[in-house]
Amino acid sequence: MSSREQFSSKTGFVMAAAGSAIGLGNIWGFPTQTASNGGAAFVAVYFLMTFCLAYPVLIAELVIGRYARANMVNALQEVAIGPITQKLGMGVGIYGVIVASLILSFYGIIAGWMICFLIESVASMLGYEQFSSWLTSFGFERNILSMAVFMLLTMSIVAGGVEGGIEKWSTRLMPMLLVLMVVLIAYVLTQDGAAQGLRVYLLPDLSHFNPALVLNAMGQAFFSLSLGVGTMLIYGSYLGKEESLPKLGAAVTLIDAGIAFTAGLLIIPAIYVAKELGTTVFAESGELIAGPDLIFQVLPSLFASMGSVGYLVAFAFFTLMTIASLTSSISMLEVPVALVTEQSGMARKRATAIISSVIFAVSTVILLNFEQLFDFVINLTTVYSQPLLAVAICVFSGWIWHRNKILAEIKQGHEDIEDSLFWKIWPIYVKFFCPVLILAAFLQSVIG
């Protein structure tokens, strides 16, 4: 049997895992959630959730993945202790793979829109007005074509394998993302109105504080770290035994939260710059426009009002969004691809092509029934499924799997872990703290 694929280095893993984590959730979700949940108060709760709840679950996924050296379905069965927990592991694993695929099916649609606006910046600079307006108007043809282009890009990277595809492209794209973001921030902060945006972002407005804020912050933290569906589990399974999981996990968490915070420095001042230039940035209810309209109306009208430099800024911004989406989507596609190649022995390229076609078909169904399905699938996966799957992962690592085996696995790459603060806290966290808090927040959202 050929040896299992693996990331070539620490950096390779961190780039790929941070690439997975950093996506539309950071650059779009986090800043707009912050804006509509009272600014700095949300930022503080989000950081708390990220480090106290999401980080422990991330480590659980990495440990299980690296121990089992397998996809989530097989890995959870491997840490099971009897036929019942084995069945449970299989069920949870399959559920995770389905949710990962469904997340990709809506993520691909949104990412397709980013590509449209990216091309539009060039088209309108060249004066192709009709094409421009086709690219920016909601329509089935445009939606399906752009989603197909995005899926093809995702597919061709994943077909290249772990080192030759995922790692190679994450390592190329992530530095580009950072540069683009810094350039954009530097530009936006010099514009009129930016200072007001910074104030809203950085000074807490406690009148916005409510219980839903905590829940939103938790959902945001889990989505942003790509948790629950086996993405991080499978990336962990490609990690060498000489690496320290708590350290690498901490690096990924810090980078992810850091980029989210940095994206806020771009998006929120940009909203106020747009306001200064006469764009409507508040909806009739008085709330800041935060949904798709922010990205597809407020920001484009800001770019348009900037004169010819606006084309460049738009181009840079939508390139940033496309890159961020791509390094995330490859991590979603890897979840079903790993399962099929490991279960059936099918070649990676073939499995990638078949699974991508299935997800393309699901996305098409969503596009054909957009009103009924789009929000439904997003809620079903991110609001309802991800927290429950995260609880299941806590149950497997805190209650089912033998503590000594976990310790032995974490010790590899981190010899002195037993005496560390990490080992005093983490097992208690995944056993009690995380599942109880996640469930409480979840129930509150479902019932109340």
Ligand code: TRP
């Ligand atoms: N974390 C990514 C973002 O912030 C999206 C993502 C990638 C994801 N893989 C995932 C979300 C798995 C949930 C599950 O945009």
